[in-house]
Amino acid sequence: MREDTSKNSIDTRSRILDAAESLFMEYGFDGTSMRLITGQAGVNLAAINYHFGSKELLFQEVFRRRLTDLNRRRIAVLDALEAEAGGAPLKPSRIVEAFFGEALRMAADVEGGGHTFMRLLGRTYTEPNDFVRQFLAEEYAECVDRFLAALYRALPEVERTEILWRFHFMMGAMSYAIAGTDALQLLAGKFDDEDPARLASRLMSFLLGGLRAPLADPGPA
Amino acid sequence: MREDTSKNSIDTRSRILDAAESLFMEYGFDGTSMRLITGQAGVNLAAINYHFGSKELLFQEVFRRRLTDLNRRRIAVLDALEAEAGGAPLKPSRIVEAFFGEALRMAADVEGGGHTFMRLLGRTYTEPNDFVRQFLAEEYAECVDRFLAALYRALPEVERTEILWRFHFMMGAMSYAIAGTDALQLLAGKFDDEDPARLASRLMSFLLGGLRAPLADPGPA
DNA sequence: GTATGATTAAAACAACTGTTTGATTTGTGT
DNA sequence: ACACAAATCAAACAGTTGTTTTAATCATAC
Secondary structure (H helix, E strand, O other), rough: OOOOOOOOOHHHHHHHHHHHHHHHHHHHHHHHHHHHHHHHOOOOOHHHHHHHHHHHHHHHHHHHHHHHHHHHHHHHHHHHHHHHHOOOOHHHHHHHHHHHHHHHHHHHHOOOOHHHHHHHHHHHHHOOOOOHHHHHHHHHHHHHHHHHHHHHOOOOOOOOOHHHHHHHHHHHHHHHHHOOOHHHHHHOOOOOOOOOOHHHHHHHHHHHHHHHOOOOOOOOO | OOOOOOOOHHHHHHHHHHHHHHHHHHOOOOOOOOOHHHHOOOOOOOOOHHHHHEEEEEEHHHHHHHHHHHHHHHHHHHHHHHHOOOOOOOOHHHHHHHHHHHHHHHHHOOOOOHHHHHHHHHHHHOOOOOHHHHHHHHHHHHHHHHHHHHHOOOOOOOOOOHHHHHHHHHHHHHHHHHOHHHHHHHOOOOOOOOOOOOOHHHHHHHHHHHHHHHOOOOOOO
């Protein structure tokens, strides 16, 4: 009947994290109660405060658990690309593929929870809670700095502000592609879903098309 | 001291709607309490239930107030384009410009509240509350049907599924560009904001670049 | 086996949630 | 001025929120 040995407590921790990840994704931070989380995790109500301190700290830990590795992997890929190039600037498309490809790879991991997490991350971008924004900024800082620097070097003739905006647009397209699948099914009515596997290649070609688009006229009257 | 005549009640209604729009945008549906709304609106707590019936119905009315007009304008522009073309299929870029241009025009209206509303709309796409999804689907149905039909006719050689996905990506890029400005400021650190006026042209050229991008390989191994 | 610290458990805490009630005020038509 | 409906108000409703407390149980080292 019982299978927990000494890893009982770390089991409780990850059961809470898994349940919280899934519920935060579905109902948001405010829409998810402690009792809902502990109920789905099958643990006592007080376990969250005991193991994480508060609901907010649990929320942050849900992100840290996956984001740290994701951004580490992104930087590792970028390191490899730059080492291979040997000092020469990279192709912009390779940089973009590295950054968004790693995210899409995580989003494709349905059983391991990566898919759920990426949907949660996507909807969190548009929920500008102060404490979440502060936290995400710190978590992303190094990775974004590295990739922006690489893009600046790859596109020296393009204004940096323009690159920033394009990066923002790409983040938005990706987040919606993952987090807003329900919205699409909604707007478009019936939608053949033979394709979540092909999402990555579809999205990537869209992103690269947007990246390569001619710059806008500076002055629209 | 008092300036209200007979329009007292409709004044209360719109005061509530304005406060709710702004607060829902900032804190989300669950994070915004009735007392917060009525407090900022300067009306009695019971006024929301009296004038709108419930918090959910107020939420819906916040959307209906702006969305109905927005989609009506979109369809009007599309009608004009099709009348001008006289039966010939439209250029895809014109269709996209019509759909997203109207949204961006609303987002540029800061004083009138259009900007706030578009940010709220953007973050709501990723909050898949059942009752919101149902409502948005009905509100968008006719407009999306018309624009998708126009795109299908404009791009007869492209699979309809591909067009759906591109439309989804474009929606995501736009919503983030408007709703997630804070997220960008965050990730990129300092960000010159001499540009909210140029957002429209920047975004439009990105969207058209994505729309024109070559289709992805169907099979990524 | 017993002591010690870590974990779990049940119960209670005050604060806040959306909604309803009943009385009072306000506006309008006669 | 009167009557009638619309609108506002203060107060209370029952239920839920995140967190804390105190006791019980667990695992482990001596």
